[in-house]
Amino acid sequence: MPNIVPFKTFSSIAVPIDIPNCDTDQIIPGRFLRKPNNDPNYHLYLFHDLRFNSDGSEKEFSFNLKQFKNGKIFVSDINWGCGSSRENAVIALKANGIKSVIAPSFGDIHYNNCIKNGLLPIQLSESECSLLRRQLHQNSDSEVTIDLGTQSVTGPDSTIYNFKINSFDKLRLIRGLDDISLTMEYEEKIQEFMIDYRKKHGWAL
Amino acid sequence: MGKTLFEKIWNEHIIYEHDDGEVLLYIDRHLIHDLHYRSFASLKSQGIPIKEPGKLFGVPDHSVPTTVKNLKDIPKGEMREAIEGLQRSAKDFGYVHFPITDKRHGIVHVVGPEQGITLPGITLVCGDSHTSTHGALGCLSFGIGATEVEHVLATQTLWQRRPQMMRITITGQLALGVSAKDLILTIIKEISAAGGAGYAIEYAGSAIDKMSVEGRMTLCNMTIEAGSRSGIIAPDDTTISYCKDLPYAPKGPLWDEAESFWRTLRSDKDAYFDKELTIDGSAVIPMVTWGNSPQWALPISGSIPHPSLENDPMLRAEMEASLDYMDLKPGTSLSAIPIDTVFIGACTNSRIEDMRAAAEVIKGKKAKVRTLVVPGSGLVKVQAEMEGLDKIFTDAGMEWREPGCSMCIALNGDMLKPGQRAASTSNRNFQGRQGLGSRTHLVSPAMAAAASIAGHFIDVRNLYKEL
Numbered sequence: 103m104p105n106i107v108p109f110k111t112f113s114s115i116a117v118p119i120d121i122p123n124c125d126t127d128q129i130i131p132g133r134f135l136r137k138p139n140n141d142p143n144y145h146l147y148l149f150h151d152l153r154f155n156s157d158g159s160e161k162e163f164s165f166n167l168k169q170f171k172n173g174k175i176f177v178s179d180i181n182w183g184c185g186s187s188r189e190n191a192v193i194a195l196k197a198n199g200i201k202s203v204i205a206p207s208f209g210d211i212h213y214n215n216c217i218k219n220g221l222l223p224i225q226l227s228e229s230e231c232s233l234l235r236r237q238l239h240q241n242s243d244s245e246v247t248i249d250l251g252t253q254s255v256t257g258p259d260s261t262i263y264n265f266k267i268n269s270f271d272k273l274r275l276i277r278g279l280d281d282i283s284l285t286m287e288y289e290e291k292i293q294e295f296m297i298d299y300r301k302k303h304g305w306a307l
Numbered sequence: 308m309g310k311t312l313f314e315k316i317w318n319e320h321i322i323y324e325h326d327d328g329e330v331l332l333y334i335d336r337h338l339i340h341d342l343h344y345r346s347f348a349s350l351k352s353q354g355i356p357i358k359e360p361g362k363l364f365g366v367p368d369h370s371v372p373t374t375v376k377n378l379k380d381i382p383k384g385e386m387r388e389a390i391e392g393l394q395r396s397a398k399d400f401g402y403v404h405f406p407i408t409d410k411r412h413g414i415v416h417v418v419g420p421e422q423g424i425t426l427p428g429i430t431l432v433c434g435d436s437h438t439s440t441h442g443a444l445g446c447l448s449f450g451i452g453a454t455e456v457e458h459v460l461a462t463q464t465l466w467q468r469r470p471q472m473m474r475i476t477i478t479g480q481l482a483l484g485v486s487a488k489d490l491i492l493t494i495i496k497e498i499s500a501a502g503g504a505g506y507a508i509e510y511a512g513s514a515i516d517k518m519s520v521e522g523r524m525t526l527c528n529m530t531i532e533a534g535s536r537s538g539i540i541a542p543d544d545t546t547i548s549y550c551k552d553l554p555y556a557p558k559g560p561l562w563d564e565a566e567s568f569w570r571t572l573r574s575d576k577d578a579y580f581d582k583e584l585t586i587d588g589s590a591v592i593p594m595v596t597w598g599n600s601p602q603w604a605l606p607i608s609g610s611i612p613h614p615s616l617e618n619d620p621m622l623r624a625e626m627e628a629s630l631d632y633m634d635l636k637p638g639t640s641l642s643a644i645p646i647d648t649v650f651i652g653a654c655t656n657s658r659i660e661d662m663r664a665a666a667e668v669i670k671g672k673k674a675k676v677r678t679l680v681v682p683g684s685g686l687v688k689v690q691a692e693m694e695g696l697d698k699i700f701t702d703a704g705m706e707w708r709e710p711g712c713s714m715c716i717a718l719n720g721d722m723l724k725p726g727q728r729a730a731s732t733s734n735r736n737f738q739g740r741q742g743l744g745s746r747t748h749l750v751s752p753a754m755a756a757a758a759s760i761a762g763h764f765i766d767v768r769n770l771y772k773e774l
Contacts, residue, residue: 104454122625123500123600127737132716135342136370136385151739179621181501184534185735187436188342189452207501210470210536211436215452232621268468269327281454282355285462288323288331292464295322295333303319305557305565306335306429 106220108278109250112201114174116246116258117165118235124178125185126212128152130194137190144197147190165198170238175246177234178205182223183212192219202248204255206231217271220278222250224265234258250275309575311472312541313507316447316572320430322464332467334362335429337459340415341367342718343434344392346457347400357400358463364424365404366415367393369718373681373708376408386719413684413710416440416654420524421686423553427542427569432459437654437734439530443523444550445542445572447507450531470537471581473506474574477514479589484768486664487522488656488732488751490514491529492594492604494586500602503535506582509574510540514588520549521660528655529734532601541573595641595764596736596749598629603736604749605641607766613637632738633746634726642764644748648729649678649759650741651752652708653715656732657683659690661752666696668756668770669703675762678705679721681713705759717742730758 121128134147141147146154153163160166165173176195182205183191192215195203201221206228208216216223226234237258238244244258250272255263273279300307310318323331339346350357357363370386378394381387390407397404405412411422416437419425427445432438434456441448451465459465475494481487495502508530515523523540530538540546547566550556557565574580596604597611603626605612614626614637630637635644651657651665662682680700682688688710691697697707714721715733717740723729725744732755733740736747750758757767 120624121628122621123602125600125735125737127735127740131739131743132718133743135718136389138345151743156743181504181534184500184504185436185531185737187434187450187452189454192452207504209534210504211450211452214455218452218454268329270325270329270466281458281466282353282461285331285458285464285466288464291323291331292333292462299319299333303428303568305561305568306426 104219104280106278106280109220109222109275111247111249111251112174113245113247115170115172116175116177116234116238116244117170117173118238119164119176119178120235122179123181123184126183126188126191126209127185129183129191130188135188135190139193144194148194148198174199174201175248176200176203177231177238178203179231180206180228182208184209187211189215192216192221195221204231204234217274218281220275222248222275224248224255226255226263226265230263308579309577311574311578311580312445312509312572313447313472313537313539316428316430317469329466329468332430332465334432334459334463334465336424336431337363338415338419338424338431338433338438339363339365339393339456340433340435341370341389341393343453343456344389344396346453346460347396349457350460355461357402357460360400360402362463363402363460364419365393365397365402366412366418367407368414369712369716371407371711372719373711373713373721376709378407410685410689413687414654414657414712416528417657417683417687420444420520421553421684423550423556426550426556426565427546428565428572432465436531437528439536439538440524440528440654442530442537442539443520443527444546445540445569447537447539449536470507471505472509472579473503473535473582473584474509474511474580476512476583476585477510477588478512478585479587480514480517481588481591484753484771485591485593486751486753487518487525489594490588490591491526492596492601492749493591495529495533495601496604497586498533498584500532500600501534503530503533506535507537507539508533508535510538512588515540516543519660520545521658524658525655529601532734542569593751593754593767595754597633597635597641598626599632599736599738601734601736601749603629607641607754607764609641611635611637611639611641642766645763646730646748646758647676647727648723649674649676649755650714650729650731650733651755652679652681652683652713653733654683654712655734656752657681657687659687661732662687662691662696663694665752665756666699668753668767669705669760670699672703672760674704674759676759678759679708679714680705681708682710684710714741716740717745730755730764
C-alpha cells in the first residue's frame with residue numbers, strides 16, 4: 103500500500119525536463135525494478151542513466167543543476183510517463199520529494215500510478231508547458247505554486263493557469279485516501295453485483 | 308445509439324458508477340509476474356486476504372534466465388529472489404502458478420491466451436503495460452500499476468474511467484513478407500506514440516478478419532506503444548476456434564453459453580467512435596524503427612530523416628537526440644545500418660507463427676551476427692521443436708533458448724553491451740531498454756531473421772523471391 107500524504111497547497115522551485123515522450127524506462131531504468139521501495143538509494147534511481155555517468159559523476163541534466171536540485175515540481179513535455187506500467191517511476195519521483203508533474207499529456211497508466219500515490223499530475227497545454235520551461239531555464243530561482251483546491255498553477259511571472267482534474271481523483275489526493283479501504287465500503291454493492299453476474303456469466307467464473 | 312464492442316464488455320462489469328463517471332469494475336482474470344512478488348507481503352502485513360485466488364494466475368517471466376530450467380541453477384540474488392518469491396506466494400495464497408520447470412511456463416502474455424485463461428468478453432488485468440495483448444481475443448484488458456495490483460488482489464475490482472473510443476479500420480490485405488508487426492509500426496508512425504492516449508483502440512477491417520490470433524496479439528500488444536492501454540478485436544470464428552478446448556476455457560453447456568455471448572460482441576453499426584482512422588493494409592511494407600520511440604519508424608526502403616527539415620523545434624530536438632543516441636547520420640539508407648545482435652522473442656513476437664516466419668527466412672542460411680531465438684512459452688518451444696524449427700535456428704548458428712522476456716527488458720542477464728545495436732522483435736526501442744547504452748531497432752520476426760543473415764537490415768520481401 104502506498105504511503106499517501108494528503109495534498110496541500112505548496113510553492114517550490116520547478117524543474118524543466120525537456121524530454122518529449124519521456125518513457126518510464128528513462129524515469130527509472132529496468133535494472134532497478136527489483137529494488138524494495140524503502141531502498142535508501144531510491145532517490146538516485148530517478149533518471150539514473152540521464153543523470154549519472156558509469157563512474158557516478160553527474161551528467162549535464164537539469165535536475166543536476168544547483169538551482170533545480172531542491173525542486174519539488176517537474177515541468178515536462180508531451181506524453182510524460184509513457185511506456186512501461188512500472189509504478190517504480192512514481193516511487194523514484196517521490197523519493198526525491200517530487201509532489202507534482204506538469205505536462206501537456208501523460209501516459210495513461212503512469213497518470214493513474216501518480217494519483218494512487220498522492221502525486222499530482224497536472225495537464226496544461228503544450229504552449230503553456232513550453233513557456234513555463236523556458237521561464238524556468240531563464241530565471242535562476244523560479245518558484246511555482248500549486249493549489250489543488252482552486253485547481254490552479256501560479257507561474258514564476260505570477261501568471262495563473264487553471265487545470266482540470268476529475269472530482270474523485272481530487273478527493274483522493276486532498277484526503278490522502280487509499281483505494282482498498284475505500285472499495286471495501288462498497289462490499290455490499292459487490293455482493294449484489296456478483297449474484298447477477300454468476301447467473302448471467304457462469305462461464306466466466 | 309449503438310454500443311462499441313468495448314462498451315458492451317465494460318457495461319457488463321460495472322459494479323457501481325460514481326457521480327463523476329468513475330466506475331468500480333469487476334475483474335475476471337488477474338495475471339501476475341515476478342516483478343510484483345512483493346505485493347503479497349504488503350497485503351499480508353496489512354492483514355488483507357486475496358479476495359478470489361481462483362481468478363489469479365502467476366507466471367514468472369521478467370527475471371527468468373533463458374539458459375537454465377531449474378531454480379537451483381540460478382545464482383542467488385535479485386533474479387532468483389523474484390522468481391522464488393512469486394512461487395512462494397502461490398503456495399501461501401493458493402493460486403495457480405506456472406513455475407519455470409513447468410512446460411506450460413513462459414511469458415505471461417503468451418501463457419494466458421494459450422491456456423484459455425484469456426477469453427473473449429472478460430476483463431483481464433496484469434501489472435504490465437503489454438496486457439493490451441489479450442484484447443486480441445475480444446476481451447477488455449489493460450496494464451495496471453503496483454497499487455492497482457494490490458487493489459485487485461484485495462477486492463477483485465478496480466476503479467476506472469471509461470476511455471474514449473477509437474477505431475482503426477485496416478482495409479485490403481497484408482502482402483507477402485508483411486506482418487502484423489509492420490502494420491502496428493505503421494499505425495504508431497501515423498498516430499504517434501501519444502496518439503492513442505486516453506483511448507481504447509478497436510481494430511477492424513478485412514486485414515484483421517484474415518489475420519491469425521497470433522498476428523492480432525502482436526497488433527494489440529504494441530497498442531500501448533501508441534499510448535493506448537487497450538487494443539481490442541471483435542471475437543469471430545478464428546477467435547472462437549482458437550479458444551475451444553483450451554485447458555481453462557469453459558466446457559460443455561458453459562461453453563455454449565459463453566459462445567452465444569461472444570457472438571454478440573461486435574460494435575453496433577451505429578456505435579459512436581470518438582476517432583476513426585482507415586489504413587490501407589495492402590500498402591504496408593516492412594518497417595524498421597530508427598529512433599528511441601516506436602513512432603520513429605520507416606519503411607525499409609527509407610533513409611534516416613534530416614532533422615533540419617523538421618519545422619517543429621521540439622520534434623527536431625527529439626529527432627536529433629535520437630540520432631545522437633543511436634549513432635546514426637541523416638540520409639543513411641536503413642539497409643546500410645550494420646547490426647551486432649538479433650533478438651527474436653518477447654510478448655510481441657514469440658508465438659509459434661513468429662517462430663515459423665523467422666525459420667522460413669533462415670532455413671539453409673547462416674547467421675552473420677549473434678542471434679537469440681527465445682520462444683514465448685514451453686508449449687511454443689515444444690511445437691517449434693516438433694516442426695524442426697529449432698534445428699533450422701541452431702544449424703544457422705543461432706541460440707535456441709528457454710522461454711522468458713529475455714532481451715526485451717534485459718532483466719535476466721540477456722542484454723546488449725553499451726553501444727551495441729540490435730534488430731529486435733520486441734516492442735520498445737527506448738534508450739537503455741536492452742541494456743545500458745543499447746541501441747534497438749524494432750522489426751518483424753521475418754525482418755529480424757533477414758537482418759541476421761545479412762548482418763544489416765534488408766527488405767525480406769526480396770528473400771521471398773528466392774524461396
